[in-house]
Structures are given as C-alpha cells and as structure tokens.
Amino acid sequence: MMRKPVLRTSFVLAGIACLCNGGCQKTELEPTPPEPVRAATPARPAPQFNAVAGAGEEVQEARLTTQALPQLHSRLEIATIIVQAGKPITLPMQYEGLLELRAGSVADGAGEARQVHRRGDMWQVGKGERVTLQAFGELAVVRAIYLVPGDK
C-alpha cells in the first residue's frame, strides 16, 4: 500500500526525464549522411623549387610555364617564388614583369618606399631592378610574370 504512491511518482519522474531528454525515441547522436558526390581533382605535378641565383637560400623559385609570343618577338615566363620569413632579401630582376602576392604577406622596398602587400596585390618591376622583399609570418609566395624580349 505504501509503495503505490512511490511507484506512481517514479513513473511521473521517468516521464519528466524522457521529456527532458527530448523524448524517449532513440536518435542517432551524429547522423552519417551519404558521401557527397564530387568530381575528383586530377593530381597535378608539384612544382620543383630551386634556389634563385644571387638571392640566397631563402628564396626559391619554380618555373611554371614558358609561352612563346611570336608576334611580340618575346616569351612569357611564369614562376612561383617562395620567400622565407626573416631578414629582407634582394631579388635581381632579369626581365621586366609583374609580381603578384599569392600567399602570406611581404614588404616591398626599403625606407619610405617600403610598402606592405597582401594577397592579391600586383606590382610592376623593371628589368635590372633589385627588388627587396621581406616576408612576414613564415613564408610568402610571389607569382612572377616576366616578359622576356628577343625570343621567338
């Protein structure tokens, strides 16, 4: 007799506990949807980097492509340059071209001419120029697009 109210209250408590847990129906904690259907990316060969002559070990370059421009009697050379962080480095420019910051951040120039570039910035460099770059963070990646005259 004494136990009946206790049992009834236990059922009520169990009911409350179920409600608190969002219902007594068992649900999967972390649903596992089907794998998304995607086009696989064809593997591309990794660029091979080599030290840039005259710029020290801190600067590495990989030539990506060379494209002849017969009507201009020139060719286009595109390279990726890695600049390690630390002291400023000097990059001798053999040709006229454009530099684009692809990753990281760098300061270009020295003194009052010093300019900080962020990803996506492009700037022109002249033949024979000695470009001073200082990378922040751990490294910066610069895309160099050179116009090389005199070639067919």
Add this chain to the structure above:
Amino acid sequence: MTNSKSLAVLTIALICVGSSGCADTSWRGYGHDTTQFSRQPHESTLNASTVATLDFHPPHGWDFTIPGGGSFTASPSVHDNTVYVGSLNGHFYAIYATGPNQGTIRWQYPPLASIPPDACGTTTAPLLISVGSGNPSGPGIASSAAIAEDVGGEHTAVIFGAPDPNSNGGDGRLWALDEDTGQCIWKSGVIAPTSGTSKIGYSSPAIAHHRAYVGVSAKRPDAPITVGKVFAVDLSNGSIDPAFNFSAVGGLAPGGGIWSSPAITLSGNVVVTTGNSCIHEFGPNCNVIPSPDYTNSILKLDWHNGNVLWQVQPVAIQHDFDPDFAASAIVGRVSCGSLAISVQKDGYVHAVDVKTGGPFSNPACSYAGHSLECPRWSFPPVSSLPFQDDGHGDSAFKRQGALDGDHLFIAGGGLDLEPPPGHTAQEVFNRLHSLNVCASDADRVRWILPNLPGNAGGVSVANGVIYLGTWTPFDTSTSPHHLLAIADTDVLPPASIVCSYPSIPTGLLCSSAGFKNVGVPVIVKDITLTGSIQGIPAISKGRVYVATAGGHLYALGQ
C-alpha cells in the same frame, strides 16, 4: 515523510534540469564548453535592447590591469562569481566577478609568498619558459582555463597548460588548481619537455571522460617546426594516459602543430585542427612528405586511443605555403545534422559531417598517400578538393567563430576571397560574416558586417547579440582596439544592404551577377578598449568579460 521529501527534491531537481530555471550561467572554458559554440545559452540580461549601455566603468563593470604589466592572449573563463585567466607573464589570476571585491584578485598562482611544500612543488617562480619561446603563445600562459568537477577527488578545479619553472626551465604541463583557494591539486606529467621543440601554447584543455585533452605546438613558431600531438590527462591525478596517442606526422618530418583547442563531439570523440608542415621551409628533416600526414587538417579522433576517424586536408601538402588551422573547430548539432566547422588561415571555412564511427574517407577528396574525407561544404564554395595551387598561405584568418542554432558568425574570406579576372583583390580581413550552416551554397550568406575598425578577432553570442573583439596578430602593445556588440538581423533590422559578393555594388548589379543583396547588421555598441582582443569574450550573468593583450581584463555590464 522522508520518501515524500526526497521525491519532492528529486522532482524539483528534474524540473530544474528540464527548464532553464537553475541553468548554469558560467562560461566553463575556451568557447564556453567543449562544443566551442562560444554561445551563452542562459543569458537573461543582455540583449539587443540592453547592450546599448554596456560599459566597463563603475558601477557598470570594472577594469583589472595586470600588476607589473603583462598580456592576456588566453580567453577568460567564468565560474562561481570568479573570472579565471592566465597571463603571458606566467601568473594565473582568479578575479572576483561581482560584489564588493569585484575586479580584485581572489587568488593568484603561483602565490606571491612562499607556501608550505605541496604536491606540485609550488614556488613563487612564475610559470615561464626560461628561453626560446616566441610570439604571444608564450613564454607564459596562453592556454585558456577549463573548469572541471571531481578533480583529484572532489575538487572543482581550473585546468590550463603552462610551463613548469621548476622543471628543466619550463617543461610544459597541465595544472589543476582548486577553484576556491588556488592551491595546486596536481600538475600533470611532462607534456612538452623543454629539451624538445614543443610547448603548450594556445591549446586549452577540453574536458571529457574524466580527462583533459590538450595539444602542443612549436615553441618558437615555427622555427623549428614541431610535431603536433594531442595528450589525454587523467583528472584524478594528472597522469598522462599512455593508451591515447595522436601525432600529426609519422616518420622524421615534423609538422602539424596544435595551435587550437580540441572540441568534443556528441558521442565523445575529439576533433582537432592542425598546423602546417615544413615542406617548403628550412629545418631538420623538412622538405619531405611525412607519412602519415595529418598536417593542415581537421580531424576526428577516437577518444579512447587517438586513432583518426576522418581527416579533411583542404590543401595538398605539396602546396602547403603555411595555411594552418590556427582556429579551433566548432563541433555539434545543428538542424541538418552534426558538423565540425573551422576556418583555415587562407580564409576558407570548411564544415564537415561529424558522423558516427569511422574511419571514413572519400576518394574524391583524397590524393596519393592520403585517405581524406570531403567537407559537406566550404565557404567560399569550391568545386573540388584538395587545392593544388600556390594561393594558400597565411592570410591571417585565425579566429574561430561562434554558433547559435544554424547561424555561424565568423571572420572568413568571403565570396570575393578569390577575385575573378577584372576584379581587384579586396581587403577581406575586416569583415564578419554570418552564414547559415544548413543552407545551400547559394543561400549561405545571411549578412556581412564589412569595414570593421580592425581585424575580426574573438567572437561570442547570446540572445542574438554578437560580441566581437578586434585584434592585431602578435600585437601585445596597449594600442586601442574595439569591442563591438552587433545585433543579429533576426533581432534588429539591418542598417543597410551589401552584396554577398562585396566587390559588386548592391542592387540589380548584384542580383544579376547571381549573388544576393544581404543585410549589414546594426552595431549597437562600440567600446574602445586597451590592447588587442585575441581571446573570446565570455558572457555570464549580464556581463561580458574581455581579456586583452594590452594586459587588461574588463567586465562590461549595463
């Protein structure tokens, strides 16, 4: 009678659990709790109407300055009317949150005066690495504290990572301090030996299974780079569980430092994010691909043993130009399932289905030597992964977001992160995005707050108000920064309109280009504070607690 009383107490307790009447209003660790949503679900005072008067000057709040100077890059935790935070000066502070002593030191560790010998060999020496610790992840305490129960018996403890000054000049350990007295309950076994290249930096312990999970990163980033590892520490006595092993790399090549804090999934597994390799950097054993390679990834680990259950590595290692995951992952249930979400330093946000079990992989996102999973979505959207180009490096997107329901608030690069030809590269570092994590790519962007008065730093949310600090990476000066209280567009109409691709003007030009005109939320309050706000603003009982790298801990209230 006794039975009736017990039942009444039980019933009240259950009703309390079922409602928010007895809700825990504390902020128990980095990102609020182990999901790292950075959301306070039980805030009853602060809302879009009341934050307009937010202030730290008495009587609204207070401003605590580190005695003798120092910096806070850790985030504050709040429990039992006390704010807990460690400083780069090697001192851990417990500050009264409210009441007559608010804004004053309740206790600090190590103590200022000598104490009798204890289990930790406590002295008055600050918790510093004596030499060789770079950037604001050291040399003192950058790890945010977690509040844990039943530590070393029946203690409620604050647990954080820090160097041990009395052990080889700063061996990295976890420390468990009694939350009431500041007495050391235990210090863990050595996690980051001084003789090695790692330390416990920004990684903050995640508490689950009566363990604390924590990661290690490079002592002087990243020169030399270290091997990222996650450790599981028993809360009973601080011993390191030898059965749990996770190294981000195999073989001799280092990499994969853990700069972030582990998160715990609903079923108890561990999600971590990892840092870069040194394939394009100088250092011992660099320039080779490690095997296995868990660098630059979001990973789900089996909580028992550290086995990898899935890995998302958005950038192929051959194209690793330092796009670390510096941000932690937000992990938990949303309306469309369970997601793990984080932002990589290159500005891409990735969301991954947590899933039950594992290991999982998908050939579509894998490449030679790697069994990778695909994310459910990325922002900006990408057609295929992994990336194999030279555009993924350190663009300073390092702060994790906050999640409220399906609404994510995060500093990410945005749709014009990769400007198409003819468009100018944008300054994208000073924007906050709100994303719907369960919407289609086309409807992902809810709103954008552009042109912030600085880089978007730590974010938290309560009652539709987003608290955002501005920060400057590596800046430990006292330069002014901002804390913004922003009203989500669900609670206040937007102030104006911007194109979801912000380089394109609003209006017809935006919609005809296939983008959406979205709102710019209202900044309800803009408060200037001293120092960069790297950590996450903690929200508790009508106050917002903000620690700055300028050495201030603020309590802002009405």
